[in-house]
Amino acid sequence: MPKWNDYKRMAKERGSLALELYIVNTVPAGPDADLPGTLPDHLAYQARMEQEGKLVFAGPVSDMSGETLEGEGMIIYRAPSLEEARNYAAEDPMHKKGVRTFTIRRWLINEGSFTLSVGLSTKQVDLT
Template structure:
């Protein structure tokens, strides 16, 4: 199995984007976790990370059927290293207060696309 940095270098050499981000999968520590009480501070933290350029994406994920919410979420950070991304995750009030636990992994973005449309006269923004 190749080492992460070796694979990243090879991806760049073949012309892939090789953009490294950090994916945090987060879940409640139990049914009595005070998620509603921690949510305002969590959202304020997310807004601060977004303004700082550290938060790429965040939001809940469904259960495997795609039909139900079950309390898990995903956060994608921009950071200089895995340790720096871990510090961002640790700073989230949900994690700092022990309301949620998380795992974190490096994510190397090589392929894909998105469309961003900005209506200048309407102020409408569409992201797909």
């Protein structure tokens, strides 16, 4: 198995995007975690991170059946390093107050696509 930076270099050399982002998987710290009580601070933090260009995507994920929410979430950060992304996650009020715990990993985006539609007169944006 190649080392991360070796693989990233090889991906760039073959013409892949090789965009490095950071995936945070976040889970409630326990059944008594005060998720609703920390939600406003968490959302304000997420909004600030988005405005600063550090937050790419964030939101809840389903259980394995796809039918139920169990409190897990995913956050994707844009950061200059894994350590900096780890700091972003650690400063999230839910993590900082011990309401949630997280793991973080690097993610190298090589392929894919998305569509962005911007309605100028309607001021609507659609991302698919």
